[in-house]
Amino acid sequence: FNDFSDVKAKAITRAYVNGSNVEKIIEYGLDSPEGLAVDWVSHNIYWTDTGTKRIEVARVDGKYRRPVLWRGLHEPRSIAVDPNREFIYWSDWAGSGSLHRAQLNGNNPKALIPKLGRVNSLTIDLLEGRIYWCAIQGHIESANMDGSRRTIVATSRRPFTMSLYQDKIYWSDWETGELNVASKHSGNKTLLHSNLEQVTSVVVYHEWGRQVGWSPCTSTGGQCPHLCLGGHCTCQAHYTFHEGKCLPPSSFMLVSTKNSISRLMIDTDECPDSPLPLHSLRNVKVLEYDPLHNTLFWLDGKSNANAIRKWTPNNGPNGGPGSVSVVVGQNHHPTSFTLDPVYRVIFWSCAIEGTINATRLDNGSSPTVLVVQTHPTEKPRHLAVHPLKGFLFWTTEGRDYRIYKSRMDGFRRVMLFSESRAIISMTIDTAHNTLYWSTISSIESCDMNGKNRVVITTGEKFNSISVYGKYIYWLSGTMVMSIATSGGHVEPVWTSQHHLTALAAVSMPSKKVQNTVAYWDCVNGVRVGSHTECTREGPCTPDNFSCASSVGDCIPMKWRCDLADDCLDGSDEANCPQCGPDKFTCQPSFCIDMKYVCDGHPHCPDNADERSCCDNAGWHQCSTEAPTYGYPSSLHTGLTCLPPHFVCDGLHHCDDRSDETNEACLKKQLHVTQESQGYVLLAAFIIAGFLIIMGYGVYRWKTRTSKGDNGVQVGDPALDPLSPKGMRSCGSAACGAKGYPIAGGHSCVLMSTLQRSTSCSQPSSNSLLCYPLNPPPSPATTSKETTRLGLYRPPPPTPCSTDVCHETDSNYQGESEPLPPPPTPTSASPSPSSSTYFHPTPPPPSPTC
Known part of the structure; x- marks a missing residue:
């Protein structure tokens, strides 16, 4: 066979020497395969991949692939094998270029020659023990196998590829388009062919090259189950060699890009990822693995043309890629799925029809059954199953984002959470009975009943979460991130060259689970082999509601009138009672008093009163x-x-x-802005009120001042003659506008100025008049002392002779009339006994009888 790599096709192909029987032996997980070399002694093939930055090995037929170098490589390019000395040699274009060497299994890598230039082709002279290379800078050189005695053999404008046969070297030149040959000792060059366009590889095929070399694998290769590297049996990536067998890993993760799926091992000294031999993948979205039957399942496709497929690898002595088959076709439009490995059932959702279905995997002997029919406004998305507990979980998208739980036969459905944020993925830790889900900004968890809700971490979008051991893993672009299930720091654990699309954790169940004989107890009490064999029809219990048009279709009574149609005909939301205006509506059939709203304690089943x-x-x-x-x-x-x-x-x-x-x-x-505006308005009202009160007070003060003695003061004895009050002290000289000065007492009595209208109405108290306690003597009886003092004290006005005063009375005070003049000496003073007028002091004596 002739083996060659194809960078454009991202594949390694082989064919007969005559060009017939072309076969792709490796066509998955390659990015830019550049260099290729064959170990004809151990029947292995090595290649370099500049895109993935690694060197890998496999059998010459492409089986049992294994990376041998993946650390410290930058731009690995050409490669050559020395099976006698059990070394591989390769060039690296990083920096100024270099030449490296390692053992056949990748151990003990070593840099031999630095500053080598961009070496595009390597070949080994096994007879003389020298290595030859050509660099595109224009030199063909050689050196000893340890890198010593470096020598220029020939020059060329731009040599690209070369080969060696006996004492001749052959190479192609991309600039001149020539094929040349020269002596490896003298360097004398001869033109073999011209006008060639970019010859990428030159190989000399002869039996002479294959007759040289021996390795322990020559005699033991047939006894190694997978690979023989350096005389030792080695297994393909992530497998363990034990007692002559290569055993697969018991726990690992699966990670996918758009068109590849790889096995991922975190805690290992090997290369952490190994691509699986799958090709023609279109758009991988969901991954699941059945460890009991060693079967991989995935969902891929475009838009609504998704399909669920499965692959079982061939782990027999001959290896092989295994077989791929379709489980759920594109015509069913699966949106997502999850696997029940105990009952061998695939649960898958269909967002178009709003259903969750179950398909048996035992050779299709059982048809697909409908498990859940969601509300028309809700679209089922992500699924998770706990087969040991018999629970099925799913998320919906609609008016909001919800997480539901039911038995795996679809009964006993309850809503665990309602979210305003989109739920991106969901998984279950069956070992600790914990449900995990991710939103656009957090990863959260709860127990199987929706209790003990905990936020594990917050941040950016979390894609495809999975629990592996004591850690939660998720995808973030091209990286796999992790955090402990108890929380802590987020750490990146692996980086891909391409965008990652799906992640799944795989753990081998315990022996007890593997030996368990599965059975299922239906709601009607019938025991069957699988929950897919149960029927929804049966008598409803008193705590269930029977859907109107589906006889025997029962839902929990608490779903009745909960604003979500659980019956296919919507009868559970019909004829629901309404709450009164003084009640708070939890649900159409559940009302509470308004006093219970926002009291710190929930009274509605959905917590709407505290939300x-x-x-x-x-x-x-x-x-x-x-x-x-x-x-x-x-x-x-x-x-x-x-x-x-x-x-x-x-x-x-x-x-x-x-x-x-x-x-x-x-x-x-x-x-804060609204609160500040409220404070400003309140202050404005207070100031305005204060100004109004002050203005009113000034107005009252001015009004009373302008009235002068016409006003009646509160507390006027005339208003309550039997309880004379209102005594106030006057100044030493005068009582002011409303009182007369008193010679000795300096006090006065406030008295009403009785007014009377034309109809002789009751006296009013609009004005007050201050009278002296003792009236002054008449002029006829004025003492010398009084005359000496030079004070004129007019006598008080004569009181009315009746209890009703008229404007003609001397005691009547008009609105603008001054105080009456003092009486004449000849005027008679009325007797107190003959008048209704009362004064707390005796009347003055009459000056003249």
Whole structure:
């Protein structure tokens, strides 16, 4: 056979010398295969891949592939094999170019010659023990096998490829288009052919080259199950050689790009990834593996033309790529799937029809059955199964994003969570009975009943999560990331050359699980071999609701009137009672008093009465449990309300870090602005009220001042004659506008100025008049002392003779009339006994009888 690599086709092909029987022996997991060399003693083939930056080996027929060098390589190019000395040689174009050597199994790599230039072809002179190479810079050189005694053999403008036969070297020149030959000793050059266009490889085929060489593998190669490298049996990647057998790994991960699938080992000294012999992959989206039957399943295709396929490798003595077959065809439009290895069932969702179906894998003896019919507005997406517990989980997209749980036969369906964020992937840790799922910004977990919800980590988009041992792994672009299931730091564990699309963890079940005889108890009490054999028809129990048009189709009573159609005919949402205006509507059939809303305790089954409390109060609600700092927390959901001063303060108080997002900061800023505007309005109202009160007081003061003595003061004794009050002290000189000065007492009595209208109405108290305690004596009886003082004290006005005053009375005070003049000496003073007028002091004596 002639073997050759094809960079454009990304494959290694072989054919007979005459060009017939062309066969691709390796066509998967290659990026840019450049160099190729054959170990004809051990019947192995080596190649370099500049794209993946590694050197690999396989049998000459392409079986049992194994990377031998993957660290420290930058641009591996050409390669040559020395089976006698058990070395491989290769050139690296990185920097100024170099020549390297390692053992056949990749051990003990060593740099031989630095600054070699871009060597594009290597060949070995086994008889003389020298290595020859040509560099595109224009030299053909040679050196000893250890890199010593470097010598220029010939020159050429741009030599590209070369070969050696006996004492002759042959090479092609890309610039001149010539094929030349020269003596390896003298360098004398001879033109063999001209006008050739970019000859990429020159090989001399002769039996002479194959007669030289011996290796321990010559006698033991037939006894090695996979590969013989350097006289020792070695297995293909990730397999272990034990007692003459190559054993597959018991646990590993599977990772895919758009058109390749590889096995990934994290804790190993070998190359961590090994591509599987699968080709013609279109667009891999989901991966699953059945460790009990050593079968790989995947979903690939375009848009709605997806199909679920399976592959079983040939692990027999002859190896081989295995066989590929279709499990669910494109006509069923599968969206995603998961595997139940115990009952040998594939669960797959169809977003177009809104169904979750189950297909048996035992040679198709059982048809596909419908397990779940979702609401028309909900599209089922991701699936996960716990076969040992008998649970099926799935996510839906619709009005929101939900996670549901049911038995694997579709009964006992409950909603675990309702999310506003898109759910990207979901998986189950069956060893610890924990459900994990990822959103666009977090990875979270809970138990099988939806309790004990925990945020593992937050960040950017998390694709295709999987649990492997004590760690959670997910895809982020071209990297595989990890974090402990208990949380901690996120670390990258592996990087691919291409964008990654799917990830799956594989662990061999325990012997107990492997030896378990599976059976299933249906809802109606019938025991069958698999849940796919159960029927949905049967009598409904008292705690179930029977769908109207599907006889025997039962749903839990709590699904009745829960705003989601669970019956195919929607009868579970028909004729639901409505809540009154003084009630809060949890569900159409479930009402609570308004006093229970936002009281810190849930009363609605879906927690709707406590869901928007933080928003109404201007606080921030964490989507995960966080320290409450003494503030209210929704204990039923683990959601925590944070006060505004904890939001956007540079510290993460929520476990999901949602209190420091741009959305939370903008919301806080809006709340502060609204609150400030409220304070400004309140201050404006207070100031306006104060000004109104002050203005009214000034107005009242001015009004009373302008009235002068016409006003009636509060506390006027005339208003309550039997309880004279209102005594006030006057100054030493005068009582002011409303009182007369008193010679000795310096006090006065406030009295009403009785007014009377034309109809003789009751006296009003609009004005007050201050009278002296003792009236002044008449002029006829004025004492000398009084005259000496020079004070004029007019007598008080004569009181009315009746209890009704008229404008003509001397005591009547008009609105603008001055005080009456003092009485004349001849005027008679009325007797107190004959008048209704009352004064707390005796009347003055009459000056003249």
